[in-house]
Amino acid sequence: MNLTVIGTGYVGLVTGTCFSEMGNKVYCVDVDENKINNLKNGIIPIYEPHLATMVIDNQIKNNLFFTTDLREALNDSNIIFIAVGTPQSEDGTVNLDFVFTVAKQIAENISRDSLVVIKSTVPVGTGFKIKKILDENKINNVNVSIASNPEFLKEGVAIEDCMRPDRVVIGTEDTKSAEILKELYGPFVSNHDRFIFMDIKSAEMTKYAANAMLATKISFMNEIANICEKTGANVQNVRLGIGSDKRIGYKFIYAGCGYGGSCFPKDVKGLINTSLEYDYTPRILSMVDEVNESQKMIIVEKIINKFGSNLSHLTFGVWGLAFKPQTDDVRCAPSITIISELLKKGAKIKAYDPKAIRTFKYEVDSENIEYVNSKYDVLDGADALILITEWKEFRSLDLDELSKRLKQKVIFDGRNIYSKRIEDEGFELYQIGC
Template identity: 70%
Template sequence: MKITIIGTGYVGLVTGTCFAEMGNKVYCVDNDLEKIANLKENIIPIYEPNLETLVKSNQNKGDLIFTTNLKDALDNSNIIFIAVGTPASDDGSVNLDYVYNVALEIAENITNDSLIVIKSTVPVGTAFKVKEIIESNLDEDIKIDIASNPEFLKEGVAINDCMHPDRVIIGAENEMVFDTLKELYSSFIVNNDRFILMDVRSAEMSKYVANALLATKISFMNEIANICEKTGANVKNVRLGIGSDKRIGYDFIYAGCGYGGSCFPKDVKGLINTAMDNGYVPKILSYVDEVNENQKLVLVNKIIDRFGEDLSGLTFSIWGLSFKPQTDDVRCAPSLKIASEIIKRGGKIKAYDPKAIDNFKLNFDLDNITYKKSKYDVLDDSDALILITEWKEFRALDLDELSKRLNQKIIFDGRNIYSPKIRELGFELYQIGC
């Protein structure tokens, strides 16, 4: 098939590359001249395992084309994916300016009957608004269909998620659209039972509900961790006790220092806003968001309990800046809040992350923070280690190296990955809920 993907952000770039890998002709369109020029040279704007390799190979085959020329792309395709950003506004509502601007550009440049597929995460009713904008601005008698095809890509394993989806949700108005998209995804799916077909509005809602429910599990378990600390229970044991129940499962019930990223915070707020706009007050969702923001301060509070409110003269080493392992994304990352609070109290920070340092610098321009190129160099002359992101390279500790480099043998473990047995070797270990 011949496909146009509008937007070369995380979703658009991964999706377009995977479609090309399966033999489709894919035009990835963006109005960012520098980004497109870099992509043509196989310079990838995000870190995602195996993405660079696939981009390069499919460009070489001619199946993946990066361009700023929307008209040329539309002239050569009849399936158009909208995959532009939908950032949160200051009030928590979803900013749809990019989506609606793309709809106008499609109307101005389209020359063939086409299927418009909304891949961006958008509130209920957006797809029909996009269809209305396009149809009301078409100069010719061109027929368009509209569909919602939400993405469920997890950063760090996005290529695998795209190539081997656990489900493909398609929201459409007629059988022909269902059949077209099922054919497109047939290369990824062997069993038809992974296709979930529904109306457009339900498909739009499904994306928000999925992320909101996962965020709810995280915030719920973080609250349980805080209760465990008050009562003397161990949240890691509690997780084992409840996760064995197949109705609950083990995923997303790890206690920690809060979730971040571009999806969960934005989508929880977006669903809250949608509910409020429709006259409903979503109490659970509102509290999920509040608990998560408070959870980002848990490690800070532990640091204050140990060292006092005034952190002047103290240096803290941070391991992990990205919001999760296997990505360079620091949007809404707990590290941003933790670092700010430490510096606000007079402390200094040395930080290391395998991939996210450059992005962290773009989002964090305060003084009193330096960056190192290795996990052990960052420890020199520091008073404590703070583990925020559980990259694999942080899991096995060289305790002799820590003892030599740290001024004090103190570890704040924000993901509960270290064994309490290290306390027997003279380390102070502070964890969450245990």
């Protein structure tokens, strides 16, 4: 099948590449000429395991093409995915300018009957607004159908999620569109039927509801961790106790210093604002967001309790800047809040992350941050170590190395990955809910 994916951000690039891996002819379109030229040369703008190899291989096979020419792509496609960004506005609402602009451009350039599939995360009802734009602006006498196909990709394992989805949600208003998408996704679910068909509005809501539920589990466990600290209970034991209940499970119930990324924060706020537009106050979601924002300050509070509010004489080594392992994404990452607050209080920072140093520099610009090339170089001259992102290389500690390099044997573990046994070696270990 021939298809066009508009937008080469995280979702568009991964989705288009995976479709090409299955033998489809895929055009990935973007207005950023520099990005397109880099992609043609195998230079990937994001870090995602296995993605670079697949992009290069499928270009060689002539399955994957990158272009800024939308008309060229549409002339050879009849399935069009909209995968452009839907950033959060200052007031918390979802900015749909890119989506609506692309819809108008599709209408002005489409030359055959086509199916337009909304892959971008959009508020309930957006699909029908897009259909109206398509119908009002098309210059050729063609039939255009729409569908919603929300993505459920986890950064760090996005290729696996795309190639082996646990479900494929398809929102349509007609049988033909459903059958087209079922055929397209068939090779991804050949061993098990994982299609879930529904109306467009329900598909749009499904995406928000899924992320809001996962965010709720995280904030709930962080709330429990904070209560554990007050009462003397241990949240690690509590997690094991409740996770063994099959109705709850172990996923997304790890206490820590808050969630980040491009999805959970934005989608929770987006669903809150959608609710308010319909005169409904979403009390649980509002608290999920509030708990998460305050949770990012937990490590800062522990540092102040230990060292005082004036940190001008101290240097902190930081392990991990990305919002989660296996990505270079720092959008809404707890590291931004933690480091920014420490800088405000006069501290100096030495930081290391396997992949996210470049992206973090765009978010926090300070002469008081030194970036180093290895995890142990962070420790030289540091008064304490702060673990923010639980990359695998941080899980096993060389305590002799820490003892030699740290000025003070103090560790702030923002992800509860270390054993209390290191306290037997003279370290002070500060965790969350333990």
